[in-house]
Amino acid sequence: MTAYPDTSFLVSVYLTDAHSSEADQLMFEYRASLVLTPLHELEFSNAVELAVFRRAITATQATKARADFEQDVAHWTLHPLPVNTFARAVTLARRHTARRGTRSLDILHVAAALTLGAEAFLTFDHRQHRLAKAEGLRAFPK
DSSP: OOEEEOHHHHHHHHSOSTTHHHHHHHHHHHGGGBOBOHHHHHHHHHHHHHHHHTTSSOHHHHHHHHHHHHHHHTTSOBOOOOTTHHHHHHHHHHHHHHHHOOOHHHHHHHHHHHHTTOSEEEOSOHHHHHHHHHTTOEEEOO
């Protein structure tokens, strides 16, 4: 089963937080079937740098997290975002945002997962989890 991880999931894998244990278990299960895009690289890099800015981690920890992520990405295929991803995201925004309060990047991740044919969506973001489920993806963790 192909799985699309969002940034909250990836951060929990590569930095230690309250969800890291669960993220590690899911990563073990889905590592071989992850669908990633350049959006993941951008969002992960930004999340790590924001953690340094907020003094949640040190620059040394950030360097290690980035290196670990880049080492893993080298073994995965980065899929370009299909051109229809943004049109699908607009449709999702119109269909769900007024009820669910979803943010643009959350919608873009779900739209990317759908257009790339992912079957599962890995996230610790509750709004994104509900959106992914509403669109027929198997969202984890439950």
